[in-house]
Amino acid sequence: xxxxxxxxxxxxxxxxxxxxxxxxxxxxxxxxxxxxxxxxxxxxxxxxxxxxxxxxxxxxxxxxxxxxxxxxxxxxxxxxxxxxxxxxxxxxxxxxxxxxxxxxxxxxxxxxxxxxxxxxxxxxxxxxxxxxxxxxxxxxxxxxxxxxxxxxxxxxxxxxxxxxxxxxxxxxxxxxxxxxxxxxxxxxxxxxxxxxxxxxxxxxxxxxxxxxxxxxxxxxxxxxxxxxxxxxxxxxxxxxxxxxxxxxxxxxxxxxxxxxxxxxxxxxxxxxxxxxxxxxxxxxxxxxxxxxxxxxxxxxxxxxxxxxxxxxxxxxxxxxxxxxxxxxxxxxxxxxxxxxxxxxxxxxxxxx
Amino acid sequence: xxxxxxxxxxxxxxxxxxxxxxxxxxxxxxxxxxxxxxxxxxxxxxxxxxxxxxxxxxxxxxxxxxxxxxxxxxxxxxxxxxxxxxxxxxxxxx
Numbered sequence: 001x002x003x004x005x006x007x008x009x010x011x012x013x014x015x016x017x018x019x020x021x022x023x024x025x026x027x028x029x030x031x032x033x034x035x036x037x038x039x040x041x042x043x044x045x046x047x048x049x050x051x052x053x054x055x056x057x058x059x060x061x062x063x064x065x066x067x068x069x070x071x072x073x074x075x076x077x078x079x080x081x082x083x084x085x086x087x088x089x090x091x092x093x094x095x096x097x098x099x100x101x102x103x104x105x106x107x108x109x110x111x112x113x114x115x116x117x118x119x120x121x122x123x124x125x126x127x128x129x130x131x132x133x134x135x136x137x138x139x140x141x142x143x144x145x146x147x148x149x150x151x152x153x154x155x156x157x158x159x160x161x162x163x164x165x166x167x168x169x170x171x172x173x174x175x176x177x178x179x180x181x182x183x184x185x186x187x188x189x190x191x192x193x194x195x196x197x198x199x200x201x202x203x204x205x206x207x208x209x210x211x212x213x214x215x216x217x218x219x220x221x222x223x224x225x226x227x228x229x230x231x232x233x234x235x236x237x238x239x240x241x242x243x244x245x246x247x248x249x250x251x252x253x254x255x256x257x258x259x260x261x262x263x264x265x266x267x268x269x270x271x272x273x274x275x276x277x278x279x280x281x282x283x284x285x286x287x288x289x290x291x292x293x294x295x296x297x298x299x300x301x302x303x304x305x306x307x308x309x310x311x312x313x314x315x316x317x318x319x320x321x322x323x324x325x326x327x328x329x330x331x332x333x334x335x336x337x338x339x340x341x342x343x344x345x346x347x348x349x350x351x352x
Numbered sequence: 353x354x355x356x357x358x359x360x361x362x363x364x365x366x367x368x369x370x371x372x373x374x375x376x377x378x379x380x381x382x383x384x385x386x387x388x389x390x391x392x393x394x395x396x397x398x399x400x401x402x403x404x405x406x407x408x409x410x411x412x413x414x415x416x417x418x419x420x421x422x423x424x425x426x427x428x429x430x431x432x433x434x435x436x437x438x439x440x441x442x443x444x445x446x
Contacts, residue, residue: 008374017369019367071367071369099360
């Protein structure tokens with residue numbers, strides 16, 4: 001059975017309507033997460049770019065109008081740290097009053113009472129908060145700022161109490177894998193939802209050290225036999241298509257005004273400083289190329305026995321390999337190992 | 353209700369998708385599809401028109417009897433108020 005939302009998403013996918021748009025407000029962040037996909041946070045800024053190049057407020061307001069006119073319903077603000085932008089509440093108000101459902105993605109450390117109130121009054125609907133451990137010691141070591149975990153948890157409580165839909169985005173890596181159950185329990189205690197993500201990607205700056213943080217196979221197996229058993233697909237697996245929604249119903253805009261197929265797929269597809277969103281969305285050769293891909297273009301995936309269990313993301317594959325329709329062969333990416341593990345656990349559950 | 357001025361609630365998002373206006377009740381995560389008459393009422397529900405005024409415009413634009421338009425408009429507005437998708441104020445823009 002499909003829900004109305006799934007039907008709308010399918011119509012947007014088939015009609016290439018940018019129903020889901022994420023705007024990166026800034027590269028600035030008050031944490032220094034070791035896995036950050038923007039750039040190595042030991043550096044002052046993204047190499048080759050300057051903070052002064054980031055979008056102005058007036059450019060952001062124009063982009064909000066343009067993506068809305070093109071069909072956006074679900075709009076997300078991300079960063080960097082979105083709450084560091086002094087005009088965030090104004091952007092949220094603009095997006096909400098124009099009819100979009102607004103989600104803010106944040107680390108939550110700056111969610112003071114007045115900030116939460118401003119977001120709610122502006123019309124924000126939901127907030128995603130990144131979590132890297134069930135304990136302050138693990139989380140704070142990951143984000144390299146003492147006291148961050150406590151502030152994130154308190155921010156989640158304030159946001160929840162103010163009526164925002166709160167989701168903890170728990171990033172699972174080798175160093176916090178032992179706390180997965182604890183993270184799930186923390187979300188339950190807070191009364192908020194929890195999304196677990198095991199996939200780490202290379203960075204926009206091309207550095208790949210973040211990939212070393214991913215869980216190893218033994219840990220992956222233990223997690224899927226234990227606290228993450230609910231992520232093992234039932235039946236024969238539900239995945240129907242290799243392709244994700246990038247460039248069809250999903251789109252991203254970087255803090256420099258560059259359009260990308262998805263905020264997680266750093267493939268330059270046009271500049272909103274040179275063209276309107278409509279022009280980029282309808283004429284970009286890069287976006288058209290993605291829309292023209294067929295299952296046959298995913299050579300290593302199309303006949304893969306583990307495909308029904310695969311959580312492949314073209315953006316992550318592109319970030320990691322530089323090839324959007326990769327991987328070049330089975331096993332080249334983390335998702336291959338994950339799909340194989342899920343498949344094996346699923347089959348082991350089946351009666352003889 | 354007839355003198356009240358319906359206004360779209362901020363807890364509702366909306367978009368026209370393939371020619372169909374879809375309302376999203378954000379907190380309930382529920383999507384509602386609107387027919388053309390309902391879509392027009394939604395467009396007019398900006399806090400400046402009374403329910404009666406909206407019904408009169410619906411009657412004119414869709415060539416239906418005024419009493420039918422009044423009843424249908426009131427019923428639709430009542431339902432969206434119940435779903436907290438519309439709010440009704442007495443003053444323009446309230």
